[in-house]
Amino acid sequence: MSFSSRETSLATGAPLRFYEFRRGVMRWLYISCDRDVTVGTQVFRTVRGGISDNGIRQSGVAKQDSLLITAPADIEVAEPFRNSIPSSKIGLIIYDGHYGEAERKWRYTGSIASVRWPELDRCTITCQSIDAEMDRPGLSDTFSRTCTTYLGSPWCKVDLNPLRVDTTIQAMTGATISSGALAAFPDGWFTGGWVEWPIGQGEYDRRTIERHIGGVLTLLGGTVALGLGRAIRVFPGCDFLATTCHSKFNNLANMRATPQMDGKSPFDGEQVF
Template identity: 30%
Template sequence: MSWNQFEYSTNNGKPLTLYEFIRNEQKYYRYTNADRNIDFNGVTWISEAISNTGLSIGTGNSLEITLPSTSDVVRLFRGVPPTKPVVIKMYQLHENDNEFRVIWVGKIQEVKRESIEKAKLITASIASSFERSGLRLTYGRSCPYALYDHNCRIWQDNYKVANIEIIALDGANITVNLPNIASGYFSGGYMEFYIDGIKELRGLKAHVNNVIGILGGTQGLHKGMHINLYPGCDKTIKTCNEKFNNHLNYGGQPHIPGISPFTIVKLF
């Protein structure tokens, strides 16, 4: 029988929902609401107490998924969330039928701990990103570009300080074994490290001597871990020129007059 025949059948339909969570396109977490594990598409989908709010016309671009708080997916969001959004794909099929339908593709936006046993994932569909207003470039003295992006044009690997060892941490800051680098060099930059083979990024706050503040705290880091550090930028033309020699790509207008031409100035 075809998928439609199962779906609209009075007695033969045995619908199953498969949930696939994808982290950084490297690690997959697969669950099903069936009463036992399901082998489908060459992989095993783990039976779990998982459910969703359902899809219907007028529900918009959001979907809520409830699952046990002990789930590996929920654990990802305890403390600092993953650097890249976790993608969710939902499939609908019927038992003993190889035909399936993709019914939802989205990203996890938030995780709420509803009780000790349950957590709720708040997801948004991929289509919702097409409805957002685009960002507009505005004029200002400071540079509006993100450091190392396609507008900035700085190649970050040229400034990477690699294989730096963490020698101490206190929850908010790390102490590292730095070479002879002046204080402030990494302020506003970011660090790169790996957890379970997956690359994670975390922003840096103030850098003083060999102590660096970490945005979001030091969860996931440990003494003896080796990390890569990238310097930051304060978005001024002076730093762009002296630190990165990149003033030709500077996105700000540092010579804007101090008085707006639209301001009424009374001369008499």
């Protein structure tokens, strides 16, 4: 039978919902029934207590059509949200199908916005559709004395690999980590940069560096998920000023700024500019 015939049948339908969460090459695959289902080389796993959602809505107002997924409290895809927000987006694709039927239909594309644990044994995963993401206002590249891009971007063109410091955490508190390798750099060298560490399958999680003094880095979001002896990669920061772009990165030719811009606005109301 086909997917369509099972959908319209009164007796042969056995509806399933496939949830495919993805972060880079990482995948979390779940199924709404009581047994695992294999699709090609992928195995969609059943979870204790089941996984379900409140239905896919399309009211025309994307931000109001949040999808709420209810799942066990210890479901793997929710764990990165326990103490902070992951540095990379976790996307979601939903397919509908029927048990014993190979054909599936796409139903939803979005990403996880937040996770709550309203009960000890259950969590609620709030997802927003790709339409809601497209409704967000974008950044405007305006005339500015400071650079409008970020370090290492395709527009910046700075190669960060030679500037990266690979080291291990030798000491830490709830907000800071320390390594002797970082003390060789002047204070503030890594301020505004970031620390990253492997989380498996080639993916990395990241924290922004709020302050760098000696061998100590203060991290935004604290040191949750980090530990003594963990291997980390530390990247320098940029304050978006022309002097820093030239002296620290030798990249003034690619700076997206107008540092000598006149301080007088042509739109301040005066007739003569």
